[in-house]
Amino acid sequence: MIGGGIVGLSIGWRLAAAGCAVDVFERAKAGQAASRAAAGMLAAGVEAEPGEQPLLPLCLESQRLWPDFAAELEAASGLEVGLRREGTMVVALTRDDLNILRSNYEFQRKLGLPLEWLTGAQAKEREPFLNPRVAAAVYSPNDGQVDNRKACGALVVALAKAGGRLHEGVEVTGVEVTNGRVAGVVLGDGLHQADVVVLAAGAWSRQMAGLPPASLPPVRPVKGQMLSVSMDPADPLLRHVVWGPKCYLVPRADGTLIVGATTEEKGFDASLTAGGVLALLEAAWRTLPGIEERPITEMWTGFRPGSRDDAPILGPALGVDGLVLATGHHRNGILLAPITADAIAGYVLAGQVDPRIAGFGADRFAPREAAA
Incomplete structure:
Protein backbone atom coordinates (compact mmCIF):
# COMPACT_ATOMS: atom_id res chain seq x y z
CA MET A 1 0.00 0.00 0.00
CA VAL A 81 -14.09 9.36 15.45
CA GLY A 82 -16.47 12.27 16.07
CA LEU A 83 -19.27 11.38 13.65
CA ARG A 84 -22.00 14.03 13.85
CA ARG A 85 -25.32 13.92 12.05
CA GLU A 86 -27.09 17.21 12.85
CA GLY A 87 -27.37 18.01 9.14
CA THR A 88 -25.87 20.84 7.11
CA MET A 89 -27.15 24.30 6.25
CA VAL A 90 -26.36 26.50 3.25
CA VAL A 91 -27.17 30.16 3.83
CA ALA A 92 -27.72 33.16 1.57
CA LEU A 93 -27.02 36.73 2.65
CA THR A 94 -27.70 38.87 -0.41
CA ARG A 95 -30.12 38.81 -3.33
CA ASP A 96 -27.43 37.34 -5.56
CA ASP A 97 -26.72 34.67 -2.95
CA LEU A 98 -30.43 33.95 -2.78
CA ASN A 99 -30.69 33.42 -6.54
CA ILE A 100 -27.75 31.03 -6.49
CA LEU A 101 -29.15 29.19 -3.48
CA ARG A 102 -32.55 28.73 -5.10
CA SER A 103 -31.02 27.55 -8.37
CA ASN A 104 -28.87 24.98 -6.56
CA TYR A 105 -31.81 23.91 -4.41
CA GLU A 106 -34.02 23.30 -7.42
CA PHE A 107 -31.26 21.37 -9.19
CA GLN A 108 -30.55 19.22 -6.13
CA ARG A 109 -34.23 18.56 -5.48
CA LYS A 110 -34.60 17.28 -9.04
CA LEU A 111 -31.87 14.76 -8.20
CA GLY A 112 -34.12 13.43 -5.45
CA LEU A 113 -32.13 14.86 -2.53
CA PRO A 114 -34.18 15.44 0.65
CA LEU A 115 -33.53 19.15 1.16
CA GLU A 116 -35.63 21.66 3.10
CA TRP A 117 -36.01 25.35 2.25
CA LEU A 118 -35.78 27.66 5.27
CA THR A 119 -36.68 31.31 5.61
CA GLY A 120 -34.12 33.59 7.17
CA ALA A 121 -36.06 33.47 10.45
CA GLN A 122 -36.14 29.68 10.41
CA ALA A 123 -32.42 29.56 9.77
CA LYS A 124 -31.82 31.89 12.73
CA GLU A 125 -33.95 29.67 14.95
CA ARG A 126 -31.59 26.80 14.26
CA GLU A 127 -28.42 28.90 14.43
CA PRO A 128 -29.02 32.11 16.41
CA PHE A 129 -25.53 33.54 15.85
CA LEU A 130 -25.79 33.69 12.08
CA ASN A 131 -25.72 37.10 10.41
CA PRO A 132 -29.09 38.78 11.16
CA ARG A 133 -29.39 39.53 7.44
CA VAL A 134 -29.58 35.86 6.46
CA ALA A 135 -32.18 35.84 3.68
CA ALA A 136 -32.81 32.10 3.43
CA ALA A 137 -31.14 28.74 3.86
CA VAL A 138 -31.30 25.17 2.67
CA TYR A 139 -31.13 22.37 5.21
CA SER A 140 -29.76 18.96 4.24
CA PRO A 141 -30.61 16.48 7.03
CA ASN A 142 -28.45 13.63 5.74
CA ASP A 143 -25.23 15.62 5.47
CA GLY A 144 -22.92 15.78 8.45
CA GLN A 145 -19.30 15.49 9.47
CA VAL A 146 -16.66 13.27 10.98
CA ASP A 147 -13.51 14.37 12.75
CA VAL A 219 -3.80 13.35 -10.64
CA ARG A 220 -2.64 16.82 -9.69
CA PRO A 221 -2.49 18.80 -6.42
CA VAL A 222 -5.31 21.30 -5.79
CA LYS A 223 -4.20 23.58 -3.00
CA GLY A 224 -6.50 24.63 -0.18
CA GLN A 225 -5.84 27.12 2.62
CA MET A 226 -7.80 26.75 5.87
CA LEU A 227 -7.85 27.96 9.44
CA SER A 228 -9.59 27.33 12.73
CA VAL A 229 -10.78 29.39 15.67
CA SER A 230 -11.81 28.35 19.17
CA MET A 231 -15.33 28.55 20.59
CA ASP A 232 -16.77 27.83 24.01
CA PRO A 233 -17.69 24.12 23.78
CA ALA A 234 -20.59 24.69 26.19
CA ASP A 235 -21.97 27.60 24.17
CA PRO A 236 -20.66 27.28 20.60
CA LEU A 237 -21.33 29.80 17.86
CA LEU A 238 -22.51 26.98 15.59
CA ARG A 239 -23.85 23.46 15.98
CA HIS A 240 -24.48 22.58 12.33
CA VAL A 241 -22.01 22.56 9.49
CA VAL A 242 -22.81 25.81 7.67
CA TRP A 243 -21.94 26.82 4.13
CA GLY A 244 -21.89 30.55 3.62
CA PRO A 245 -21.04 32.49 0.50
CA LYS A 246 -17.39 31.69 -0.29
CA CYS A 247 -16.70 29.65 2.86
CA TYR A 248 -17.81 26.76 4.99
CA LEU A 249 -17.80 26.48 8.77
CA VAL A 250 -17.43 23.16 10.58
CA PRO A 251 -17.90 23.05 14.38
CA ARG A 252 -16.20 20.33 16.40
CA ALA A 253 -17.37 19.04 19.77
CA ASP A 254 -14.25 20.41 21.50
CA GLY A 255 -15.09 23.98 20.45
CA THR A 256 -12.88 24.13 17.38
CA LEU A 257 -14.49 25.88 14.41
CA ILE A 258 -12.90 25.09 11.06
CA VAL A 259 -13.07 27.69 8.29
CA GLY A 260 -12.36 26.63 4.73
CA ALA A 261 -11.26 26.62 2.07
CA THR A 262 -9.55 28.15 -0.92
CA THR A 263 -9.22 26.24 -4.20
CA GLU A 264 -5.97 27.02 -6.00
CA GLU A 265 -4.00 25.54 -8.89
CA LYS A 266 -0.58 26.25 -7.38
CA GLY A 267 1.15 22.90 -7.59
CA PHE A 268 2.75 21.87 -4.30
CA ASP A 269 3.16 25.44 -3.03
CA ALA A 270 2.35 25.03 0.67
CA SER A 271 2.55 28.71 1.62
CA LEU A 272 -0.22 30.48 3.46
CA THR A 273 -1.02 33.77 1.76
CA ALA A 274 -2.44 36.99 3.14
CA GLY A 275 -5.04 37.05 0.37
CA GLY A 276 -6.19 33.50 1.01
CA VAL A 277 -6.51 33.96 4.78
CA LEU A 278 -8.18 37.36 4.35
CA ALA A 279 -10.77 35.91 1.95
CA LEU A 280 -11.62 33.12 4.40
CA LEU A 281 -11.89 35.41 7.41
CA GLU A 282 -13.99 37.98 5.58
CA ALA A 283 -16.39 35.34 4.25
CA ALA A 284 -16.64 33.68 7.67
CA TRP A 285 -17.25 37.02 9.40
CA ARG A 286 -20.04 37.92 6.98
CA THR A 287 -21.75 34.62 7.69
CA LEU A 288 -21.05 34.43 11.43
CA PRO A 289 -20.14 37.88 12.83
CA GLY A 290 -19.27 36.51 16.27
CA ILE A 291 -16.18 34.86 14.83
CA GLU A 292 -14.49 38.28 15.05
CA GLU A 293 -13.88 37.83 18.77
CA ARG A 294 -12.62 34.26 18.62
CA PRO A 295 -8.89 33.46 18.75
CA ILE A 296 -7.29 31.82 15.74
CA THR A 297 -5.86 28.48 16.79
CA GLU A 298 -4.36 27.12 13.58
CA MET A 299 -3.78 27.91 9.90
CA TRP A 300 -2.72 25.35 7.33
CA THR A 301 -2.66 24.24 3.71
CA GLY A 302 -3.39 20.92 2.06
CA PHE A 303 -3.38 19.37 -1.40
CA ARG A 304 -6.51 17.71 -2.69
CA PRO A 305 -5.80 14.99 -5.27
CA GLY A 306 -7.69 16.27 -8.31
CA SER A 307 -8.30 14.18 -11.42
Whole structure:
Protein backbone atom coordinates (compact mmCIF):
# COMPACT_ATOMS: atom_id res chain seq x y z
CA MET A 1 0.00 0.00 0.00
CA ILE A 2 1.50 3.33 -1.06
CA GLY A 3 0.00 6.13 1.01
CA GLY A 4 -1.07 6.38 4.64
CA GLY A 5 -3.96 8.82 4.37
CA ILE A 6 -7.53 7.94 5.23
CA VAL A 7 -7.97 6.05 1.94
CA GLY A 8 -4.81 3.96 2.23
CA LEU A 9 -5.36 3.27 5.93
CA SER A 10 -8.98 2.24 5.36
CA ILE A 11 -8.08 -0.16 2.55
CA GLY A 12 -5.18 -1.54 4.55
CA TRP A 13 -7.41 -2.12 7.59
CA ARG A 14 -10.00 -3.95 5.51
CA LEU A 15 -7.38 -6.17 3.87
CA ALA A 16 -5.57 -6.92 7.12
CA ALA A 17 -8.86 -7.78 8.80
CA ALA A 18 -9.50 -10.23 5.94
CA GLY A 19 -6.22 -12.00 6.69
CA CYS A 20 -3.92 -10.42 4.11
CA ALA A 21 -0.32 -9.51 4.83
CA VAL A 22 -0.46 -5.72 4.54
CA ASP A 23 2.33 -3.14 4.57
CA VAL A 24 1.36 0.53 4.35
CA PHE A 25 4.16 2.91 3.39
CA GLU A 26 3.75 6.59 4.23
CA ARG A 27 6.39 9.15 3.26
CA ALA A 28 5.71 11.27 6.37
CA LYS A 29 3.27 10.62 9.26
CA ALA A 30 0.10 8.68 8.60
CA GLY A 31 -2.98 10.84 8.15
CA GLN A 32 -1.00 14.09 8.22
CA ALA A 33 -1.33 15.30 4.61
CA ALA A 34 -4.66 15.90 2.83
CA SER A 35 -6.48 13.71 5.36
CA ARG A 36 -5.42 16.03 8.17
CA ALA A 37 -6.05 19.20 6.21
CA ALA A 38 -9.65 18.27 5.39
CA ALA A 39 -12.70 19.48 7.31
CA GLY A 40 -14.35 16.07 7.46
CA MET A 41 -17.63 17.06 5.84
CA LEU A 42 -19.93 14.29 4.65
CA ALA A 43 -21.79 16.57 2.25
CA ALA A 44 -23.11 14.40 -0.57
CA GLY A 45 -26.27 16.51 -0.70
CA VAL A 46 -25.23 20.15 -0.58
CA GLU A 47 -22.09 19.56 -2.66
CA ALA A 48 -23.99 17.99 -5.57
CA GLU A 49 -23.21 20.20 -8.56
CA PRO A 50 -24.23 20.29 -12.22
CA GLY A 51 -21.93 18.09 -14.25
CA GLU A 52 -21.18 15.79 -11.34
CA GLN A 53 -24.36 13.70 -11.51
CA PRO A 54 -22.43 10.44 -12.24
CA LEU A 55 -20.54 10.88 -8.97
CA LEU A 56 -23.64 11.42 -6.81
CA PRO A 57 -24.68 7.75 -6.35
CA LEU A 58 -21.17 6.87 -5.19
CA CYS A 59 -21.16 9.76 -2.71
CA LEU A 60 -24.63 8.94 -1.39
CA GLU A 61 -23.76 5.28 -0.94
CA SER A 62 -20.56 6.08 0.95
CA GLN A 63 -22.44 8.60 3.10
CA ARG A 64 -24.92 5.82 3.92
CA LEU A 65 -22.04 3.54 4.90
CA TRP A 66 -20.38 6.03 7.26
CA PRO A 67 -22.38 5.31 10.46
CA ASP A 68 -21.62 1.56 10.35
CA PHE A 69 -18.04 2.24 9.22
CA ALA A 70 -17.55 4.65 12.14
CA ALA A 71 -19.08 2.24 14.65
CA GLU A 72 -16.92 -0.63 13.41
CA LEU A 73 -13.80 1.53 13.46
CA GLU A 74 -14.50 2.76 16.98
CA ALA A 75 -15.05 -0.83 18.16
CA ALA A 76 -11.85 -2.02 16.47
CA SER A 77 -9.67 0.81 17.75
CA GLY A 78 -11.29 1.82 21.03
CA LEU A 79 -11.19 5.45 19.85
CA GLU A 80 -13.95 7.90 18.96
CA VAL A 81 -14.09 9.36 15.45
CA GLY A 82 -16.47 12.27 16.07
CA LEU A 83 -19.27 11.38 13.65
CA ARG A 84 -22.00 14.03 13.85
CA ARG A 85 -25.32 13.92 12.05
CA GLU A 86 -27.09 17.21 12.85
CA GLY A 87 -27.37 18.01 9.14
CA THR A 88 -25.87 20.84 7.11
CA MET A 89 -27.15 24.30 6.25
CA VAL A 90 -26.36 26.50 3.25
CA VAL A 91 -27.17 30.16 3.83
CA ALA A 92 -27.72 33.16 1.57
CA LEU A 93 -27.02 36.73 2.65
CA THR A 94 -27.70 38.87 -0.41
CA ARG A 95 -30.12 38.81 -3.33
CA ASP A 96 -27.43 37.34 -5.56
CA ASP A 97 -26.72 34.67 -2.95
CA LEU A 98 -30.43 33.95 -2.78
CA ASN A 99 -30.69 33.42 -6.54
CA ILE A 100 -27.75 31.03 -6.49
CA LEU A 101 -29.15 29.19 -3.48
CA ARG A 102 -32.55 28.73 -5.10
CA SER A 103 -31.02 27.55 -8.37
CA ASN A 104 -28.87 24.98 -6.56
CA TYR A 105 -31.81 23.91 -4.41
CA GLU A 106 -34.02 23.30 -7.42
CA PHE A 107 -31.26 21.37 -9.19
CA GLN A 108 -30.55 19.22 -6.13
CA ARG A 109 -34.23 18.56 -5.48
CA LYS A 110 -34.60 17.28 -9.04
CA LEU A 111 -31.87 14.76 -8.20
CA GLY A 112 -34.12 13.43 -5.45
CA LEU A 113 -32.13 14.86 -2.53
CA PRO A 114 -34.18 15.44 0.65
CA LEU A 115 -33.53 19.15 1.16
CA GLU A 116 -35.63 21.66 3.10
CA TRP A 117 -36.01 25.35 2.25
CA LEU A 118 -35.78 27.66 5.27
CA THR A 119 -36.68 31.31 5.61
CA GLY A 120 -34.12 33.59 7.17
CA ALA A 121 -36.06 33.47 10.45
CA GLN A 122 -36.14 29.68 10.41
CA ALA A 123 -32.42 29.56 9.77
CA LYS A 124 -31.82 31.89 12.73
CA GLU A 125 -33.95 29.67 14.95
CA ARG A 126 -31.59 26.80 14.26
CA GLU A 127 -28.42 28.90 14.43
CA PRO A 128 -29.02 32.11 16.41
CA PHE A 129 -25.53 33.54 15.85
CA LEU A 130 -25.79 33.69 12.08
CA ASN A 131 -25.72 37.10 10.41
CA PRO A 132 -29.09 38.78 11.16
CA ARG A 133 -29.39 39.53 7.44
CA VAL A 134 -29.58 35.86 6.46
CA ALA A 135 -32.18 35.84 3.68
CA ALA A 136 -32.81 32.10 3.43
CA ALA A 137 -31.14 28.74 3.86
CA VAL A 138 -31.30 25.17 2.67
CA TYR A 139 -31.13 22.37 5.21
CA SER A 140 -29.76 18.96 4.24
CA PRO A 141 -30.61 16.48 7.03
CA ASN A 142 -28.45 13.63 5.74
CA ASP A 143 -25.23 15.62 5.47
CA GLY A 144 -22.92 15.78 8.45
CA GLN A 145 -19.30 15.49 9.47
CA VAL A 146 -16.66 13.27 10.98
CA ASP A 147 -13.51 14.37 12.75
CA ASN A 148 -11.05 13.34 10.05
CA ARG A 149 -8.02 13.65 12.32
CA LYS A 150 -9.56 11.37 14.92
CA ALA A 151 -10.68 8.94 12.23
CA CYS A 152 -7.12 8.65 10.90
CA GLY A 153 -5.78 8.07 14.40
CA ALA A 154 -8.35 5.34 14.93
CA LEU A 155 -7.43 3.73 11.59
CA VAL A 156 -3.75 3.58 12.57
CA VAL A 157 -4.71 1.65 15.72
CA ALA A 158 -7.26 -0.57 13.93
CA LEU A 159 -4.74 -1.43 11.22
CA ALA A 160 -2.16 -2.50 13.77
CA LYS A 161 -4.67 -4.54 15.77
CA ALA A 162 -5.72 -6.33 12.57
CA GLY A 163 -2.10 -7.29 11.90
CA GLY A 164 -1.24 -4.66 9.32
CA ARG A 165 2.17 -3.00 9.34
CA LEU A 166 2.49 0.77 9.01
CA HIS A 167 5.85 2.18 7.91
CA GLU A 168 6.00 5.93 8.54
CA GLY A 169 8.73 8.18 7.22
CA VAL A 170 9.41 5.66 4.45
CA GLU A 171 9.11 7.02 0.94
CA VAL A 172 8.26 4.72 -1.93
CA THR A 173 10.37 5.98 -4.82
CA GLY A 174 9.01 3.67 -7.47
CA VAL A 175 7.14 0.52 -8.40
CA GLU A 176 9.05 -2.48 -9.71
CA VAL A 177 7.41 -4.04 -12.77
CA THR A 178 8.54 -7.38 -14.25
CA ASN A 179 7.00 -8.77 -17.44
CA GLY A 180 4.02 -6.45 -17.15
CA ARG A 181 3.25 -7.28 -13.51
CA VAL A 182 4.14 -5.57 -10.23
CA ALA A 183 6.95 -7.19 -8.31
CA GLY A 184 6.91 -4.79 -5.38
CA VAL A 185 7.79 -1.26 -4.36
CA VAL A 186 11.17 0.43 -4.37
CA LEU A 187 12.39 1.80 -1.04
CA GLY A 188 15.66 3.62 -1.58
CA ASP A 189 18.02 0.98 -2.96
CA GLY A 190 15.88 -1.94 -1.85
CA LEU A 191 12.79 -3.76 -3.09
CA HIS A 192 9.85 -4.70 -0.92
CA GLN A 193 8.19 -7.56 -2.77
CA ALA A 194 4.41 -7.63 -3.15
CA ASP A 195 1.82 -9.54 -5.15
CA VAL A 196 -0.45 -6.47 -5.30
CA VAL A 197 0.39 -2.79 -4.95
CA VAL A 198 -2.36 -0.30 -4.14
CA LEU A 199 -1.46 3.26 -5.12
CA ALA A 200 -3.28 5.57 -2.70
CA ALA A 201 -0.79 8.42 -2.48
CA GLY A 202 -3.26 11.23 -3.06
CA ALA A 203 -1.86 14.25 -4.88
CA TRP A 204 1.52 12.49 -5.11
CA SER A 205 0.11 9.44 -6.93
CA ARG A 206 1.55 10.44 -10.30
CA GLN A 207 5.09 10.67 -8.96
CA MET A 208 5.94 6.97 -9.19
CA ALA A 209 9.04 5.89 -11.07
CA GLY A 210 9.06 2.58 -12.86
CA LEU A 211 5.55 2.74 -14.24
CA PRO A 212 4.70 3.22 -17.92
CA PRO A 213 3.04 6.61 -18.62
CA ALA A 214 -0.32 4.97 -19.38
CA SER A 215 -0.39 3.43 -15.90
CA LEU A 216 0.16 6.71 -14.03
CA PRO A 217 -3.12 8.21 -12.80
CA PRO A 218 -3.83 11.75 -14.08
CA VAL A 219 -3.80 13.35 -10.64
CA ARG A 220 -2.64 16.82 -9.69
CA PRO A 221 -2.49 18.80 -6.42
CA VAL A 222 -5.31 21.30 -5.79
CA LYS A 223 -4.20 23.58 -3.00
CA GLY A 224 -6.50 24.63 -0.18
CA GLN A 225 -5.84 27.12 2.62
CA MET A 226 -7.80 26.75 5.87
CA LEU A 227 -7.85 27.96 9.44
CA SER A 228 -9.59 27.33 12.73
CA VAL A 229 -10.78 29.39 15.67
CA SER A 230 -11.81 28.35 19.17
CA MET A 231 -15.33 28.55 20.59
CA ASP A 232 -16.77 27.83 24.01
CA PRO A 233 -17.69 24.12 23.78
CA ALA A 234 -20.59 24.69 26.19
CA ASP A 235 -21.97 27.60 24.17
CA PRO A 236 -20.66 27.28 20.60
CA LEU A 237 -21.33 29.80 17.86
CA LEU A 238 -22.51 26.98 15.59
CA ARG A 239 -23.85 23.46 15.98
CA HIS A 240 -24.48 22.58 12.33
CA VAL A 241 -22.01 22.56 9.49
CA VAL A 242 -22.81 25.81 7.67
CA TRP A 243 -21.94 26.82 4.13
CA GLY A 244 -21.89 30.55 3.62
CA PRO A 245 -21.04 32.49 0.50
CA LYS A 246 -17.39 31.69 -0.29
CA CYS A 247 -16.70 29.65 2.86
CA TYR A 248 -17.81 26.76 4.99
CA LEU A 249 -17.80 26.48 8.77
CA VAL A 250 -17.43 23.16 10.58
CA PRO A 251 -17.90 23.05 14.38
CA ARG A 252 -16.20 20.33 16.40
CA ALA A 253 -17.37 19.04 19.77
CA ASP A 254 -14.25 20.41 21.50
CA GLY A 255 -15.09 23.98 20.45
CA THR A 256 -12.88 24.13 17.38
CA LEU A 257 -14.49 25.88 14.41
CA ILE A 258 -12.90 25.09 11.06
CA VAL A 259 -13.07 27.69 8.29
CA GLY A 260 -12.36 26.63 4.73
CA ALA A 261 -11.26 26.62 2.07
CA THR A 262 -9.55 28.15 -0.92
CA THR A 263 -9.22 26.24 -4.20
CA GLU A 264 -5.97 27.02 -6.00
CA GLU A 265 -4.00 25.54 -8.89
CA LYS A 266 -0.58 26.25 -7.38
CA GLY A 267 1.15 22.90 -7.59
CA PHE A 268 2.75 21.87 -4.30
CA ASP A 269 3.16 25.44 -3.03
CA ALA A 270 2.35 25.03 0.67
CA SER A 271 2.55 28.71 1.62
CA LEU A 272 -0.22 30.48 3.46
CA THR A 273 -1.02 33.77 1.76
CA ALA A 274 -2.44 36.99 3.14
CA GLY A 275 -5.04 37.05 0.37
CA GLY A 276 -6.19 33.50 1.01
CA VAL A 277 -6.51 33.96 4.78
CA LEU A 278 -8.18 37.36 4.35
CA ALA A 279 -10.77 35.91 1.95
CA LEU A 280 -11.62 33.12 4.40
CA LEU A 281 -11.89 35.41 7.41
CA GLU A 282 -13.99 37.98 5.58
CA ALA A 283 -16.39 35.34 4.25
CA ALA A 284 -16.64 33.68 7.67
CA TRP A 285 -17.25 37.02 9.40
CA ARG A 286 -20.04 37.92 6.98
CA THR A 287 -21.75 34.62 7.69
CA LEU A 288 -21.05 34.43 11.43
CA PRO A 289 -20.14 37.88 12.83
CA GLY A 290 -19.27 36.51 16.27
CA ILE A 291 -16.18 34.86 14.83
CA GLU A 292 -14.49 38.28 15.05
CA GLU A 293 -13.88 37.83 18.77
CA ARG A 294 -12.62 34.26 18.62
CA PRO A 295 -8.89 33.46 18.75
CA ILE A 296 -7.29 31.82 15.74
CA THR A 297 -5.86 28.48 16.79
CA GLU A 298 -4.36 27.12 13.58
CA MET A 299 -3.78 27.91 9.90
CA TRP A 300 -2.72 25.35 7.33
CA THR A 301 -2.66 24.24 3.71
CA GLY A 302 -3.39 20.92 2.06
CA PHE A 303 -3.38 19.37 -1.40
CA ARG A 304 -6.51 17.71 -2.69
CA PRO A 305 -5.80 14.99 -5.27
CA GLY A 306 -7.69 16.27 -8.31
CA SER A 307 -8.30 14.18 -11.42
CA ARG A 308 -9.27 15.50 -14.84
CA ASP A 309 -12.98 15.20 -14.04
CA ASP A 310 -12.64 15.71 -10.26
CA ALA A 311 -13.89 12.16 -9.63
CA PRO A 312 -11.87 9.36 -8.02
CA ILE A 313 -9.80 6.83 -9.95
CA LEU A 314 -10.59 3.41 -8.55
CA GLY A 315 -9.66 -0.11 -9.61
CA PRO A 316 -6.98 -1.77 -11.73
CA ALA A 317 -4.38 0.39 -13.43
CA LEU A 318 -3.89 0.24 -17.17
CA GLY A 319 -1.04 -1.85 -18.49
CA VAL A 320 0.34 -3.29 -15.23
CA ASP A 321 -1.17 -6.36 -13.61
CA GLY A 322 -1.38 -6.22 -9.85
CA LEU A 323 -1.35 -2.42 -9.65
CA VAL A 324 -4.56 -1.02 -8.17
CA LEU A 325 -5.49 2.67 -8.00
CA ALA A 326 -7.34 4.43 -5.21
CA THR A 327 -6.69 8.13 -5.75
CA GLY A 328 -8.07 11.32 -7.30
CA HIS A 329 -10.79 11.83 -4.69
CA HIS A 330 -10.41 15.63 -4.85
CA ARG A 331 -12.66 17.14 -2.13
CA ASN A 332 -14.40 13.83 -1.33
CA GLY A 333 -11.61 11.76 0.21
CA ILE A 334 -13.17 11.63 3.68
CA LEU A 335 -16.69 11.08 2.37
CA LEU A 336 -15.65 8.29 0.00
CA ALA A 337 -13.33 6.43 2.38
CA PRO A 338 -15.81 3.67 3.36
CA ILE A 339 -16.90 2.74 -0.15
CA THR A 340 -13.36 3.04 -1.48
CA ALA A 341 -12.09 0.69 1.22
CA ASP A 342 -14.82 -1.88 0.62
CA ALA A 343 -14.56 -1.79 -3.17
CA ILE A 344 -10.77 -1.83 -3.45
CA ALA A 345 -10.36 -4.50 -0.77
CA GLY A 346 -13.02 -6.53 -2.54
CA TYR A 347 -11.18 -6.22 -5.84
CA VAL A 348 -7.86 -7.27 -4.31
CA LEU A 349 -9.47 -10.28 -2.63
CA ALA A 350 -11.75 -11.48 -5.42
CA GLY A 351 -10.48 -9.88 -8.61
CA GLN A 352 -13.90 -8.45 -9.46
CA VAL A 353 -14.63 -4.75 -9.90
CA ASP A 354 -17.45 -3.65 -7.61
CA PRO A 355 -20.32 -2.37 -9.81
CA ARG A 356 -20.51 0.74 -7.64
CA ILE A 357 -17.07 1.90 -8.82
CA ALA A 358 -17.27 0.54 -12.36
CA GLY A 359 -17.60 4.02 -13.87
CA PHE A 360 -14.56 5.38 -12.08
CA GLY A 361 -11.75 3.28 -13.54
CA ALA A 362 -8.57 4.58 -15.12
CA ASP A 363 -9.83 3.44 -18.52
CA ARG A 364 -12.08 6.48 -18.80
CA PHE A 365 -8.97 8.60 -19.39
CA ALA A 366 -7.40 6.28 -21.96
CA PRO A 367 -7.29 7.37 -25.62
CA ARG A 368 -10.30 5.95 -27.43
CA GLU A 369 -8.24 3.88 -29.83
CA ALA A 370 -6.28 2.39 -26.91
CA ALA A 371 -9.43 1.66 -24.93
CA ALA A 372 -11.24 0.08 -27.90
